[in-house]
Amino acid sequence: MKVKVKYFASMRDRMGKGDEELELQEGATIADLWQAVSQEVLPENTLVAVNMEYTDLSHPLKEGDEVAFFPPVTGG
Amino acid sequence: MKVKVKYFASMRDRMGKGDEELELQEGATIADLWQAVSQEVLPENTLVAVNMEYTDLSHPLKEGDEVAFFPPVTGG
Amino acid sequence: MKIVVQEGLFDPWAEVAAYQRDHLPAGKHGGTVVFVGTMRDFNDGYEGIRAMFLEHYPGMTERHLEKVCQDAMERWDVLDCMVVHRVGEIRPDEPIVLVAVWSEHRAMAFDACRFIINDLKSRAPFWKREATPQGERWVEHNTQDPNAA
Amino acid sequence: MKIVVQEGLFDPWAEVAAYQRDHLPAGKHGGTVVFVGTMRDFNDGYEGIRAMFLEHYPGMTERHLEKVCQDAMERWDVLDCMVVHRVGEIRPDEPIVLVAVWSEHRAMAFDACRFIINDLKSRAPFWKREATPQGERWVEHNTQDPNAA
Secondary structure, eight states: OEEEEEEOTHHHHHHTSSEEEEEOOTTOBHHHHHHHHOSSOOOTTOEEEETTEEEOTTOBOOTTOEEEEEOOOOOO | OEEEEEEOTHHHHHHTSSEEEEEOOTTOBHHHHHHHHOSSOOOTTOEEEETTEEEOTTOBOOTTOEEEEEOOOOOO | OEEEEESSOOOHHHHHHHHHHHHSOTTOOOEEEEEEEEOOSOBTTBOOOOEEEEEEOTTHHHHHHHHHHHHHHHHHTEEEEEEEEEOEEEOTTSEEEEEEEEESSHHHHHHHHHHHHHHHHHHSOEEEEEEETTEEEEOOOOOOOTTOO | OEEEEESSOOOHHHHHHHHHHHHSOTTOOOEEEEEEEEOOSOBTTBOOOOEEEEEEOTTHHHHHHHHHHHHHHHHHTOSEEEEEEEOEEEOTTSEEEEEEEEESSHHHHHHHHHHHHHHHHHHSOEEEEEEETTEEEEOOOOOOOTTOO
């Protein structure tokens, strides 16, 4: 299945890109996705969202999902 | 000694006037002043001020003081 | 600091904008909290209120508000604050009171603004008389803020 | 309800005035609380900050803010609310965010406004990069409001 991945702020700098598309096995979780895109451990305070809703690493993905990784927010 | 007395809002309606001047004995308190201006017991929630500062009935008065009686405030 | 008690209608947002432009140094305040109290056409179960009259104790009111603002500025490290309050005849949908507080951080501005308006509503010498369809009445008490400081 | 994320400079007081005039029914709101966050020229020990760049997650940011405002409106019986937040380049003394809440009574308006700005600062996907005299840096965390809901 195909998923879209987005990186924001310092996470984009770390990954060297703002987004990518990935082919994953059915039933893959966000933790699996991270292993596919990086050798490094996900920084502890990283936030993850699927289809623009906050979730956690155990979230199982499906075809067409948009996954985002980003650091703690600093708006306002 | 002479003091000025002011009544505001429903207290003015009750007294039938907004202010008056009074001659009191040296050492008179606000409680004494009230007895001089009214036969009635001072309504329980009445606020009192001397020279524009909140105080209580035991406050001893002096020449030229401005005493005010008024109901609970309702601004804002 | 600016404390005004006035009869005339005022535009609270224009007042805040003008005061900030003229009195706040650039780049120092991070949080501004503004409270505006507006006249409703209902109160305490009375509907269709047409107008109210606000009386105050000239001199004591201003002095009391100044003291409260000074207290708030010291207690919460507030940079500046402003209170405008109307007296005289007021009609529904008109602003009655404005409290604005500027500080470095938002928590202080929220706490100080709430402290000032709570004190104003419970201690500043103002009294409302409402013209209801059943006649005039003195408003006897203000609603309590359950989070009053 | 109005939620806007925009690049352009805005005048928070004019925004509140215009929204209130166009959207709030007359005589129903008794309390309005507005928070404005303004860019300071210092932060976290850095002085002389010249500018910052605010990034966001288009789509998620707006959706998140809408949900938070809806939550606040239900929880505190709020009549209406408005959030405007800038993105892109921002300079000291420019407004970054506006949160305005209208309700019948002041306590609800204070609680709801503070809830919205606290959630925005801790959960809405915005990120600040500051241009300090020592170079650019991502701001790593927001100051916590000790009274966060």
